[in-house]
Amino acid sequence: xxxxxxxxxxxxLFKIWGIACTLFGLVLLVIFIGDILIDGIGRIDWGFxxxxxxRKAEKSGxxxxxxGSIWILLLTTAIAFPVGVAAGVYLEExxxxxxxxxxxxxxxxxxAGVPSIIYGLLGLEVFVRIMGLGASVLAGALTLSLxxxxxxxxxxxxxxxxxxxxxxxxxxxxxxxxxxxxxxxxLPASGGGILTGVILALSRAVGETAPLIVVGALAYVPFxxxxxxxxxxxxxxxxxxxxxxxxxxxxxxxAAAIIILLLITFVMNxxxxxxxxxxxxxxx
Amino acid sequence: MKKIVFIISLAIVAISxxxxxxxxxxxxxxxxxxxIKVDGSSTVFPITEAVAEExxxxxxxxxxxxxxxxxxxxxxxxxxxxxxxxxxSRPIKDKEKAACAENNINYLELEVAYDGLAVLVNxxxxxxxxxxxxxxxxxxxxxxxxxxxKWNQIRPEWPNEEIHLFGPGVASGTYDYFTEAVVGKSGSSxxxxxxxxxxxxxxxxxxxxxxxxxxxxxxxxxxxKDKLTLIGVNNGEEVVKPTLETVSNGTYRPLSRPLFVYxxxxxxxxxxxxxxxxxxxxxxxxxxxxxxxxPLPSELYTKQKAxxxxxxxxxx
Numbered sequence: 036x037x038x039x040x041x042x043x044x045x046x047x048l049f050k051i052w053g054i055a056c057t058l059f060g061l062v063l064l065v066i067f068i069g070d071i072l073i074d075g076i077g078r079i080d081w082g083f084x085x086x087x088x089x090r091k092a093e094k095s096g097x098x099x100x101x102x103g104s105i106w107i108l109l110l111t112t113a114i115a116f117p118v119g120v121a122a123g124v125y126l127e128e129x130x131x132x133x134x135x136x137x138x139x140x141x142x143x144x145x146x147a148g149v150p151s152i153i154y155g156l157l158g159l160e161v162f163v164r165i166m167g168l169g170a171s172v173l174a175g176a177l178t179l180s181l182x183x184x185x186x187x188x189x190x191x192x193x194x195x196x197x198x199x200x201x202x203x204x205x206x207x208x209x210x211x212x213x214x215x216x217x218x219x220x221x222l223p224a225s226g227g228g229i230l231t232g233v234i235l236a237l238s239r240a241v242g243e244t245a246p247l248i249v250v251g252a253l254a255y256v257p258f259x260x261x262x263x264x265x266x267x268x269x270x271x272x273x274x275x276x277x278x279x280x281x282x283x284x285x286x287x288x289x290a291a292a293i294i295i296l297l298l299i300t301f302v303m304n305x306x307x308x309x310x311x312x313x314x315x316x317x318x319x
Numbered sequence: 320m321k322k323i324v325f326i327i328s329l330a331i332v333a334i335s336x337x338x339x340x341x342x343x344x345x346x347x348x349x350x351x352x353x354x355i356k357v358d359g360s361s362t363v364f365p366i367t368e369a370v371a372e373e374x375x376x377x378x379x380x381x382x383x384x385x386x387x388x389x390x391x392x393x394x395x396x397x398x399x400x401x402x403x404x405x406x407x408s409r410p411i412k413d414k415e416k417a418a419c420a421e422n423n424i425n426y427l428e429l430e431v432a433y434d435g436l437a438v439l440v441n442x443x444x445x446x447x448x449x450x451x452x453x454x455x456x457x458x459x460x461x462x463x464x465x466x467x468x469k470w471n472q473i474r475p476e477w478p479n480e481e482i483h484l485f486g487p488g489v490a491s492g493t494y495d496y497f498t499e500a501v502v503g504k505s506g507s508s509x510x511x512x513x514x515x516x517x518x519x520x521x522x523x524x525x526x527x528x529x530x531x532x533x534x535x536x537x538x539x540x541x542x543x544k545d546k547l548t549l550i551g552v553n554n555g556e557e558v559v560k561p562t563l564e565t566v567s568n569g570t571y572r573p574l575s576r577p578l579f580v581y582x583x584x585x586x587x588x589x590x591x592x593x594x595x596x597x598x599x600x601x602x603x604x605x606x607x608x609x610x611x612x613x614p615l616p617s618e619l620y621t622k623q624k625a626x627x628x629x630x631x632x633x634x635x
Contacts, residue, residue, distance in 0.1 A: 090610050134481035231452075248387070251577065255362075255368045255385035257375055266384050277389065278517065280365065281538040281611050 069299070083291060085258055088273070092284025097188030097221025097292050100273035102259035103172070103252070104299070106242055107269055109182070111240050115232055119184050120222075123191025123229075128217055147185035154182045155249030163250055170251025173263040178246050183236035190232020194225035227314020234307035238300040244271040270296045350450040352380035353591040359393025359406030362492050362536075363578045365610035366432055367406055370599045373606065377598060381591045390492060392416075392506065394581075400424055402584040404596070407579040408434065408492045425584035427630040429600065429623050429629040432614055435561040436539035436574040439547045443529045446470070446477050449551045449558040452573065455501045458484070458532070464509035479532075484512035485524045485533030491516060491581075493536055494579035522546060534574075536562050538611025568618055580610065582627075584634040593631055600624045 037045075086096025128135040128145075158178030168174040198221050206216040222229075253268050254276045261269045270292055277289035364387050372384040388396065390407045398406035398418035408427065411419075420427060438455070440447055454473055457463060470477040487493045489506065492591055494514075499505035515521055518539045525531045526546040538550055551560040554572050565571035580599065586592040600623050604614035617624075 087372075087375075088368065089372050090365060090606070251358075251386060251388075253384045254364060254387040255371060255383075257371065258382055258383075276361075276364075279361065281518065281536065281542045283542060 036137060039194060045236060070294050071290050071297070074287055075292075075294050076292035078287045083288075086297075088255055092277075092280075092282055092288050095277075095288055097270065097273055097295065099256045099259050100270045100292070101295065102150070103256070103267035104269045104296075106172045106260045106263075106267060107176050107179060107247075108237060108241055110172060110263060111179045112233075113235070114176060115180035115183050115187055118180070119187030119233070119236075120191050120229060122184070123188045123195065126178075126188065126218060127192045127195045128221070128229075130211070133297060143185050143188055147189065151182055151243055152245040152249060155246030155289045158246060158250045169264070170253070170266050171264045172260045172267045175247050175250050175252055175267065175269075176263075178250050178282070179240040179243060182243065182246060183240050186236040186239070187229075187233055190236070191229050194222055194232065195230025197228060198224045207310055227311045230314075232311045233308045234303050234310070238303040238307075241269075241303070242271055242296065244269075248272060270299075278280065320456075326593065344374065344507045349553075350380055351378050351591040351594060353589060354382045354384065355404065355406040355586075355592055355595050357385045357406060357580075358388050358396050358402045359382065359404075359581075360390040360408040360492060360578070361387040362390075362408040362434060363406035363431070363580065366578065366603065366612060367404075367580070367599075368604040369513075369610050370595075370602055373602060374595055374598050378591065378594060383595065397426070397581060397583065398422055398424055398537075400583070400585070401584065402475060403583065403589075403592055405581040407581060408496070408576070410579065411581065419583075420499050425634070426581050427627060429580045429582065429596070430615060430619065431580050431603040431623075432578050432612040433566045433575050434578055434612055435566040435571060435576075436493065436500075436534055437537045437540040438534050438574070439525055439532070439540060439551045439554060439562055440550055441525055441527075441529050441531050442546070442548050443575045444548060447550055449553050451553040452555075455552070456503070458482070459486075459498070459508050460502045461507055461509055480530045483524075483528050483531045484509075484513050485521045485531055486514055487518065487521065487535055488514045488516040493534075496576055497534055497574070497632045500576075536611075537566070537613070541611055563608075563613055567616055575613075577615075578607075584630070584632075587631045588633050596627055597624065600627065 039236040074125055083096050084101065085098050086094065087098055088100075089095040126136070126139065130139070155178060156172060158181070162168045162177045163170060166174075168177075184306055200222055202220050203216060206220045211219070247269055251266075251270055256268045257267055258265075274289050274292045274296065277292065278287040280286075328487075344368070344509075357371075364385060365586050371385060374383060380511065385406075386393070386396075386402075389394050390409055393402070393405040393407065394411060394415040395418070397401045397417060397633050398421075400422055411426075438450060445505045458467055458473060467473070468481055469479055470482050471479045484507075486497070494508075495505045498508045502508055511523055513521075514525075518535045522539060522543045526543070530535065541549060550559055551558040552571070552574055553559075557570075557573045559565045561571045561575065566575040582592070583598055587596075600620055604617065604620060607614050612619075
């Protein structure tokens with residue numbers, strides 16, 4: 036075998052290895068989803084969505100947990116979106132390259148790596164106890180907002196960086212101020228990237244359990260939250276609670292609730308992809 | 320940008336609508352209403368959940384919420400006065416008593432049911448008929464790690480085969496309880512066993528391995544009777560298997576324990592809490608069996624009820 040053949044062989048081997056690596060995660064995901072679907076799909080009906088939790092697995096539903104998750108999602112969006120985007124715009128457009136901004140940047144990257152349970156402890160102390168919000172939806176949403184802020188900030192900055200310099204130059208050349216340039220040119224041009232980042236961050240938030248348990252989210256609530264100060268439960272806590280029950284019916288319930296949770300995240304990721312594609316086209 | 324503004328205003332509309340609805344609920348009064356906050360042990364949770372579910376049809380306007388912070392976490396909130404009732408899978412500790420005293424919280428302890436631990440082997444295991452507590456200790460104590468590895472080290476007539484151990488994860492109350500009852504010190508055991516927080520994994524493990532031995536809550540055995548063999552424990556006088564009778568009359572020891580609910584004195588000033596606790600004691604027997612636990616003898620429930628009545632009177 037000469038060296039050309041050897042190199043080709045190596046090339047082929049690496050290609051196969053690459054395919055195996057690519058498939059590894061996907062195959063596991065397919066097995067996981069298949070397993071969950073077999074266990075849970077038969078359990079999903081309208082009653083499962085609208086019923087309250089019960090000690091009888093067949094009568095149990097996810098209504099309060101689902102409503103809790105939706106409340107958390109809306110409130111977290113309302114808090115984290117404006118704050119995160121504004122912080123990203125500031126860091127990218129206004130802050131000067133000095134030591135302060137370097138420290139800020141390092142800390143924001145650090146924040147992104149802090150384990151979620153630590154945010155839970157922070158939320159418990161600051162929002163639940165000091166601010167006196169109690170174990171409310173608002174306290175939970177504020178905690179999750181903190182958790183996903185770094186992700187939104189980083190996504191916003193990356194999206195702004197990707198805006199062609201020519202757009203900015205043209206805006207200034209026409210006499211626009213910095214604010215006008217940001218509001219009318221930069222943000223619309225980077226909107227797809229920002230929204231993608233925000234939605235991916237939110238789909239992470241909707242799956243979080245640990246920080247919410249620490250904040251005091253409940254395992255059994257017989258009512259859906261009606262205002263931000265109400266107590267709440269969320270889908271991941273309901274799933275965790277059902278998995279730890281001995282009766283087999285609860286395992287089916289857990290699988291069914293996992294399907295609903297997966298659906299929510301898939302739909303959110305789908306929206307993210309849609310926005311990204313739409314914005315990219317518009318830019319061209 | 321318009322979209323963002325739209326989303327935010329949507330959220331605000333949703334919030335303000337919600338508030339109006341809440342006011343309406345408070346306005347029309349008929350039966351009892353109010354909120355009862357319960358937190359604590361995840362072991363007791365299923366019983367309290369069942370009681371709360373049944374109570375809903377009795378008093379639909381009373382909102383009962385239940386958290387699962389664990390027995391310790393529950394007492395922490397209870398001692399700050401943040402909850403009305405606390406679920407506990409062990410009696411309150413001195414430290415927790417002190418914390419309650421510091422915040423002027425008086426409380427009453429109520430036994431609501433029993434929980435039993437089951438010791439299990441594979442159905443193909445035809446040599447084990449019972450264990451003594453000493454034998455269980457010999458197998459599970461920290462000194463056994465790497466030493467007690469074969470069945471014939473426990474009793475010479477048992478096979479010369481490796482023993483495979485299964486047990487709940489070290490963070491669970493079940494593990495704490497087993498080690499306290501068997502080894503003598505809570506949380507102290509050998510480390511080389513297959514541990515899982517998910518008891519279904521333990522069921523699978525024991526069911527699939529002829530030379531296995533494991534333990535977990537009795538409720539899980541009840542759900543998997545066909546896959547596992549329950550082993551009786553010698554309490555020093557006789558060999559006892561955990562059943563409804565042996566757990567509730569106390570002969571299945573030391574592997575059965577009472578489960579508790581604690582109620583504080585300020586809460587019993589509210590009629591809805593008194594009503595709920597009475598309902599709890601009245602129905603705990605039937606409902607605890609429903610969710611896989613073992614009821615107290617009925618005279619004990621009567622006694623709890625009398626205790627509670629006296630507690631309510633003295634705190635009026």
